[in-house]
Amino acid sequence: MSGFELLSDQGLRLDGRKSGELRRIQTRLGVFGQADGSAYIEQGNTKVLAAVYGPHHMRDTRLRPNQEKVVVNCQYSMAVFSTGERKRRPRGDKKSLEMSQHLKQTFEATIKTELYPRSQIDIFVEVLQADGGNYCACVNAATLALIDAGIPLKDYVTACTASLVLDTPLVDISSLEATTGGPELTLAAHPKSGQIVLLEMSHRFHIDHLPKVIDVALEGCKNIYTILDKAVRRHVSNTGASVGWEKS
Amino acid sequence: MTDLILSESEKTFILHGVEQNFRIDGRTRSDLRPIVMETDVVSHASGSCHLRLANTDILVGVKAELETPLAAHPDRGRIEFFVDCSANATPAFEGRGGDDLAADISRVLTSAYESPEVLDLRELCIMKGRTCWILYVDILILEVGGNLYDTVSMAVKSALFSTKIPLVSVTSVDGGEPELELSDDPHSSSRISVKNAPILVTLTRIGNHCVVDSTPEEETCSSASLLVSVTPSGHITTVKKIGGGSFQPSSIASATKQAVSVGVHLNQSIMDKLKQEESMGRKREKVGFL
Numbered sequence: 001m002s003g004f005e006l007l008s009d010q011g012l013r014l015d016g017r018k019s020g021e022l023r024r025i026q027t028r029l030g031v032f033g034q035a036d037g038s039a040y041i042e043q044g045n046t047k048v049l050a051a052v053y054g055p056h057h058m059r060d061t062r063l064r065p066n067q068e069k070v071v072v073n074c075q076y077s078m079a080v081f082s083t084g085e086r087k088r089r090p091r092g093d094k095k096s097l098e099m100s101q102h103l104k105q106t107f108e109a110t111i112k113t114e115l116y117p118r119s120q121i122d123i124f125v126e127v128l129q130a131d132g133g134n135y136c137a138c139v140n141a142a143t144l145a146l147i148d149a150g151i152p153l154k155d156y157v158t159a160c161t162a163s164l165v166l167d168t169p170l171v172d173i174s175s176l177e178a179t180t181g182g183p184e185l186t187l188a189a190h191p192k193s194g195q196i197v198l199l200e201m202s203h204r205f206h207i208d209h210l211p212k213v214i215d216v217a218l219e220g221c222k223n224i225y226t227i228l229d230k231a232v233r234r235h236v237s238n239t240g241a242s243v244g245w246e247k248s
Numbered sequence: 249m250t251d252l253i254l255s256e257s258e259k260t261f262i263l264h265g266v267e268q269n270f271r272i273d274g275r276t277r278s279d280l281r282p283i284v285m286e287t288d289v290v291s292h293a294s295g296s297c298h299l300r301l302a303n304t305d306i307l308v309g310v311k312a313e314l315e316t317p318l319a320a321h322p323d324r325g326r327i328e329f330f331v332d333c334s335a336n337a338t339p340a341f342e343g344r345g346g347d348d349l350a351a352d353i354s355r356v357l358t359s360a361y362e363s364p365e366v367l368d369l370r371e372l373c374i375m376k377g378r379t380c381w382i383l384y385v386d387i388l389i390l391e392v393g394g395n396l397y398d399t400v401s402m403a404v405k406s407a408l409f410s411t412k413i414p415l416v417s418v419t420s421v422d423g424g425e426p427e428l429e430l431s432d433d434p435h436s437s438s439r440i441s442v443k444n445a446p447i448l449v450t451l452t453r454i455g456n457h458c459v460v461d462s463t464p465e466e467e468t469c470s471s472a473s474l475l476v477s478v479t480p481s482g483h484i485t486t487v488k489k490i491g492g493g494s495f496q497p498s499s500i501a502s503a504t505k506q507a508v509s510v511g512v513h514l515n516q517s518i519m520d521k522l523k524q525e526e527s528m529g530r531k532r533e534k535v536g537f538l
Contacts, residue, residue, distance in 0.1 A: 028538050032391050033303060035336065040537040045291065049390065049537065051336035059339060075335050075342055080386040081293045081309030090332045092343070124335035124342070126390070128307065129290060 006165045006177055014176055015044075022160075022172045022220060023133075025140075025227050029148045029235040037149025041141040044174060045131035050141035052149040054121035063120070070116035074103040076138060078127040099135055102198055106139055106188045109197045110157040111146065121151060132175035133161045139188050140224060147232055156228060157197055159188035160220030162213050164205050169216040187217040191225035194218060252468050259469045266454045272465070278510050280461040281395075283402070285518075287410035287525060289536050293386075295411025298536065299403035301461070303393020306400055308407040309386045312414075314428070317373065317380040325372020325380040327361060329354040331387045331400070338392065346389070353387070353400055356488060360401070360446050360477035363485045367408075367445065371438075374416050379428060381413060383440075394463040397475055401448035402518060408445060409522050412437035446477040446485050447515055449507040453493065458503045460510050474503050478511025480519070 011018055023044030032038040035051035058065045065071065076099035077091040090096075107123060123145070125138040136159035143157050163170045163182045170177065178184050183203035189196045196218075205213075254262075265271045275281070281302035290296035293309035300306075317324060331353045333346025340346070361367060372381040385407065387400055415431040415438060431437075451458035452470045459466060462473075471493025477486040484504065489495065495503070525532065 026538055031537055032305065032336065034338070034391050034393070038336070042536075042538070047536070049336060053339050073342075077332075077334060079307070079309065079388050080330060080332060080384075081290055081296070081311060084292050086311050086313070086384055086386070122335075122339050122342070124339075126334050126336055126388070128388075129292060 006170070006180060006182060007168060011168075013170065015174060019165075019168050019170050020216065020219070022223055023174070025224065027141075027144060027228065027231040029144055029232065030239075035145075035149075037145045037147070037151070039141050039144035039148055041137055041144065043133055043137045043140070043172070045129060046127070046133055046137045047129040048134070048137040048141040049126045049128060050138065050145040051124045051126075052121065052142070052145040052151065053124075054149070055116040055119040055151070056121075058118065058120045065118045065120075068117050069108075069113035070111065071120045072104055072108050072111060072113070072123065073120055074100045074107065074123045074125070074142075076100045076103060076125055076127075078130060078134075082127050082130045099138070102135060102200070103138060103142065106157055106159075106198050107142065107146070110143075110153050110155065110190070112152045112154060115152060130175065132173050132178050135186055136160055136172075136188070140228060144228060144232065148235075155190035155192050155195075156225050157188055158191055158221040158224040158228065159186065159198070160217050160224060161186050162217035162220065164209055164213055167209070169209075169213045171216050171220040185213050185217055187214065187221065189218055189221045191222045252464055254465060254468050258465070262466055262469050263455045266457050266459055266466075269457075271459065273463070275461075277457055277459045278506065280510075280514070281463075285402075285406055285521065285525075286535060287406055287522070289534060294413060295407050295409075297403045297407035297410060299399060299406060301393075301395060301399045301402070302463075303391055304395060304399045305389075305391035305393075306403040307388040307390060308400075308403045309388075310407045310411045311384045311386070312381050312411065313384065314374070314379055314416075315382045316378065317376075321369075322377040323373050324369040326369065326382045327367065327385060328382065329357045329361075329385045329387065329404075331357075331389065333389045336390050341389075349396075350389075353397065356397060356448065356475065356477075356486065357385075357401065357404065359486045359488075360448060361485075365444055365483070366479065366485060368441065371440065372413075374428065375418060375426065378426075383408075383411070392464075394467055395450060395461045397448045397450050398461065401446065401477070402514075405442055405445045405447060405518065406522055408440055409442045409519075410526075411440055413440070443519075444479050444481065446479045447511055447518070448475055448477050449511045449514070450475050450490075451503045451507055453495070453499070453503070456499075458499075458506055460506070474500065474507070476504055476507035476511065478508050478515070480512060480515040482508050482512050484508065 139159035331350035472491035
């Protein structure tokens, strides 16, 4: 039944995209001056702001400093007006805490943690508008913010969602497509090496379909990487041009 | 909020500048820094505003929801303020770190908007005693660069100006509860009149004079501030003293006069800009944070 609504006979989805098409991505680096690094990303109607502070000395008394690696502290927060129904609390609920843990796991695998022992890096993401793929937009925004802050990374980390309708995998699902009941696979990966950093799935589908849904999500991650990389290079050349660097 | 450390010479320099009516960035005591504002940036909200005053960045979303009115005021709607200090502004706001400041700001806003001449809450009533609109004004503080209260109040006023409330028609059902029908048409909506909505003006006392729109450095030099809520007609709806220093009664009087003159002028400029933005209509390109 849901196959009818989510994918039309011509292969078009509810918002007119094809099954393998990503939503429109617009980015901006260096949004705030106060944070060491900041970035803003729009993936379709999902809008996320990320700010990075660090590396700095351990400020949190709750966390214990690690002698060999930097401590990565993440906070996922949603604006009260970000969802269709007004949220009572922006953060502190189970879902936000779980997302914060996922972000921490993703970035501990990406940041060169051995370079800053006994220090702390804070990553704060704020979802201004939620329309599906919130975690993915957060990961993408945080990657840009980390690059803006100049923190060394092993590779970019990009994230993408994928779903399955009848036998066709869909990439980058919106909240309407997610609530219509299809399975949702979230994947965060290092695009150059194809290494998966985080994999999460909801609902169910047959295990025979799993490889092709993962492939579609990985492809989405690689495409997002191309877009983000272009944005970073453009930002750096703009900054360099205004400061007076030589054009290579 | 500010963990700036200034040397004695820097503080003296700021103090002398204020005395000579020529601050560090060249402003006089009553000048404000540049303001950039855009309304209607959050699509899920009935009204919204993104306002940036120099380095202070605020995003406000207003949602209108249906509720039963309070028993004490069955013919009035309600307005509720909620402030969220995002950790993006400073790591100290992580988790519950910003809760004290948030509670303070929402208290001041509630008290500023409490006066009946400010907002006619009877406009929000649909059916007396049964249903009314409640406006949830949600404020998100993204960056703090001095003068937080004023920026928040300006953003709130602009967001309320841009709020579009759907038109409701009451269709009675025989023998049952009267049914409400919300108009589906996004273009048919009513607006709230903000012609008397106040703006907070913070007067930071440095030495013997008060300055408007203080930078974080100036805030470090001052011992006390006076917060005055000024309506466009020059009326004051709330006054609050912040900080550990003290004021002489005569300085409070002169400070309030300064606040009223700045407040009236500021109210006028903001309304002009809001009307100018509204006149651009649907052709206006939305920038947001990009």
